[in-house]
Amino acid sequence: MSAIIPQRQKSTRDAAMLKLSSQIDALTKERNDLHLQIDKIDEKLSNIRAEFGAIYNEPSPLLNLPAEITCLIFDYATITPPGYGSNYLFSSRVQEDQREPETTTELVLSHVCRRWREVALSYPRLWARFMYREDENILGDELDLQRFETYLSRSGTQSLELLLDFNDNDFNPGRPNTTTSDNRARVLDMALSHVARWRVVTIRVDFDFRVLNRLRHLTEQEVPKLEYFAFCPYPSMSRAHGTGDIEERFNLADRATALQSTIFTGGAPKLNYVHLGGYGKILPPLSNITTLRLEAEDFAEYVLSWPAMRQIMDIPTLTNLSIVGNVFDPPAMEHDLPLITMNVLEHLRYENDAMTLLLPYLRLPALQSLVLRNVWLPEELGQTVPVPVPKPGTGYFFPSLTTLTLIDSTTSTVLAGRFFAHLTKRAKTVLLSIEEPEENILIPLYSYLPKECWPELSTLILNLSTDDDVQLIIELATKGPNRRGKKVQVWLCDVLEKTWREDYRARFARLEEACTIKTLSETPSSTLEADEQCVWDMLSPVWPPASGERVYPGYTNNDDPFEIDLHSFTQF
Numbered sequence: 001m002s003a004i005i006p007q008r009q010k011s012t013r014d015a016a017m018l019k020l021s022s023q024i025d026a027l028t029k030e031r032n033d034l035h036l037q038i039d040k041i042d043e044k045l046s047n048i049r050a051e052f053g054a055i056y057n058e059p060s061p062l063l064n065l066p067a068e069i070t071c072l073i074f075d076y077a078t079i080t081p082p083g084y085g086s087n088y089l090f091s092s093r094v095q096e097d098q099r100e101p102e103t104t105t106e107l108v109l110s111h112v113c114r115r116w117r118e119v120a121l122s123y124p125r126l127w128a129r130f131m132y133r134e135d136e137n138i139l140g141d142e143l144d145l146q147r148f149e150t151y152l153s154r155s156g157t158q159s160l161e162l163l164l165d166f167n168d169n170d171f172n173p174g175r176p177n178t179t180t181s182d183n184r185a186r187v188l189d190m191a192l193s194h195v196a197r198w199r200v201v202t203i204r205v206d207f208d209f210r211v212l213n214r215l216r217h218l219t220e221q222e223v224p225k226l227e228y229f230a231f232c233p234y235p236s237m238s239r240a241h242g243t244g245d246i247e248e249r250f251n252l253a254d255r256a257t258a259l260q261s262t263i264f265t266g267g268a269p270k271l272n273y274v275h276l277g278g279y280g281k282i283l284p285p286l287s288n289i290t291t292l293r294l295e296a297e298d299f300a301e302y303v304l305s306w307p308a309m310r311q312i313m314d315i316p317t318l319t320n321l322s323i324v325g326n327v328f329d330p331p332a333m334e335h336d337l338p339l340i341t342m343n344v345l346e347h348l349r350y351e352n353d354a355m356t357l358l359l360p361y362l363r364l365p366a367l368q369s370l371v372l373r374n375v376w377l378p379e380e381l382g383q384t385v386p387v388p389v390p391k392p393g394t395g396y397f398f399p400s401l402t403t404l405t406l407i408d409s410t411t412s413t414v415l416a417g418r419f420f421a422h423l424t425k426r427a428k429t430v431l432l433s434i435e436e437p438e439e440n441i442l443i444p445l446y447s448y449l450p451k452e453c454w455p456e457l458s459t460l461i462l463n464l465s466t467d468d469d470v471q472l473i474i475e476l477a478t479k480g481p482n483r484r485g486k487k488v489q490v491w492l493c494d495v496l497e498k499t500w501r502e503d504y505r506a507r508f509a510r511l512e513e514a515c516t517i518k519t520l521s522e523t524p525s526s527t528l529e530a531d532e533q534c535v536w537d538m539l540s541p542v543w544p545p546a547s548g549e550r551v552y553p554g555y556t557n558n559d560d561p562f563e564i565d566l567h568s569f570t571q572f
Helices: 007-057 067-077 105-109 114-121 141-154 178-192 209-216 235-240 306-313 353-361 414-423 446-452 470-478 494-503 505-514 530-539
Strands: 129-133 160-166 198-205 228-233 273-276 291-296 320-325 347-351 369-373 403-407 429-434 459-464 489-493 516-520
Touching (some): 067 114, 129 141, 141 178, 178 198, 178 209, 353 414, 429 530, 459 530, 470 505, 489 494, 494 505, 516 530
Parallel strands (some): 129 160, 160 198, 198 228, 273 291, 291 320, 369 403, 489 516
């Protein structure tokens, strides 16, 4: 039998609860009123401080500069130093030990004082850069959209630099999140409404069909100011979500059979740098480009047919070429191939087996630097070449080559290695980055090191395991025909230098006597000598090298596949 509460006790309980409820309401109202008072006081304090600051700063020469000079200061403050990526330009990130995102440079400048804010808000160029990163969407979708709209408004008619990164780790193209997809569409639509102002644009996207379809509708668009365009899809995202048929559903595997533009066909007269991440359906005009990055590292299918790739090689202005992954369907090597002459190509780097087989057919009179990554020189190298087949040590070589970088690359046969060594014989600076000691290209070439391998060598940069034998370096750096009286400069990680000095004392003493040993710390210091700066530029490339005023340092080295980690620092 349930307990029955007496009527008098129930009335007392209700009265007590009613009284307490009234007290809660009263205190809540009082607290809200106090918050309002605090907000009003904060606003008054802010205004008073602003007035105080204006009076205090009035005699400051810095605040009495002409607006043009102040704008010049702002320009210098927002310049990206060489070697930095987009994280320097766009620094709205949350660090591990921070609760709030870092504020972008332009926002900092506009909140220093009233004078600087007036100048900043009236200076369109300061607001012409914008980054939208979905995986680090700190402010929230709506605030980021409002911020983008504000930037577009404040930048006036200035040329735009945009980085739109639509990469959500939780996004599933098979079951798309409507809110995420809608926000992407709104951001992209805002950007597309100002396409005539695009100057530098990077778009990264997982397989959101609405985004891809919008880009494909740019077919006849004219982009008169566009200089740099990067489109990099995330194929790994579809695999991560178990949607392996995504390429077939969107015809991503359909390779481009001819070099025909699919976007910006209305004209892109200034476009000189293009970075494509493996999706052949988005192809801007390439007729005037100087730099091309085709990096399809995660794609299983070829992006271009061989005829389309051959057209790329015929672009008369192409100066810098980077190839990673299954970029093109290789030609049949059993048939005679004509020689391929690229008269102005200065910098070539690749991770692609087909490119290695093409090396004997390439005539590159202006080539200055060559970079190979994860390449095994096949036994066919040097055997399928124009008749007559040259003997090792004879035949064509790259006449202007000065710099050679081999990243985890070696040779399958001695003959192929000797052919490659002859092809690159003019190299004066050689960087060897080898993770596995048994894959050191110097091992199969040991007997030929003094005579055939880079006789004009002056600088040798070594990123090796501490298990590599110093004797290989002694043979290469001290016994060449042109070594007499000339000391090769050898750069070592400080851990490698210490290990060799302790474990190979006699041999290292010989190396130290015959060469000039230089050491690298784990991270570069803020002040570097010119020669050390050159070494770090090769390890952490802003590509292409020596590109002068046409470099885009905030964009060109994003997730660069050729960046080198110093192995010796991870040995312990």
